[in-house]
Amino acid sequence: MTAFQTRHLVVNGVHSPVLIGGTEATGEAVVFVHGNPDAGSDWEPLMKHVAEFAAVVAPDMPGFGGADKDAAQDYTLAAYGAHLGGVIDQLGIGRVHLVAHDFGGPFALTWAAANPGKVASVTLINTGVLLDYRWHRLARVWRIPVVAELFMRATTRRAARFVIRHDNPGLPQEWVNRIVEHLLPAGTKRAVRRVVARMNSSATTGIRQTLASRCHL
DSSP states (O other): OOOOEEEEEEETTEEEEEEEESSOOOSEEEEEEOOTTOOGGGGHHHHHHHTTTSOEEEEOOTTSTTSOOOTTSOOSHHHHHHHHHHHHHHTTOSEEEEEEETTHHHHHHHHHHHOGGGEEEEEEESOOOOTTOOOOHHHHHHTSTTHHHHHHHTOOHHHHHHHHHHHOTTSOHHHHHHHHHHHOSHHHHHHHHHHHHHOOHHHHHHHHHHHHHHOOO
């Protein structure tokens, strides 16, 4: 069985646990980027298989999991791309195979657009650049100032479990419970609100234009 270790890195003052495993470092790795409201460790079932033939890396992104959740942090796509880049650089990864889900898609693609020479491949799972994306009903609430904060304060474990089960009827109860626990910390609720509010059309359009002009994926 593949053994994993957790390294604790600091990028621009933001602490982030990073789950690492797989083959010996060769300067190339599969980097898994989680979404909302997840954590790097959620990738472990998939990482175990990939780790049999490659180095694997999964950071907790700012505001999520065990990463810092300071109110003063920058929750823009640019900041998330920079954080991911800092993790990649500190680990000495020269060629990156990106695997991203949900919010992780824009995070990962923001980094990829700025670093096309380091991108070996990109795999997107239920995500993308989100151009002309119609936000789901919860996200539309999260984008409304004041209302979003009040809504998140009222989000209890019981309420979150009900909504996640209702909206994801095929999701195993184990994962429903895991997602709920990820969401409950006040710092993560704040991160969700701020990321959604700052993920506007101009930011995602910029990602697409840069990728189209600089990357050949």
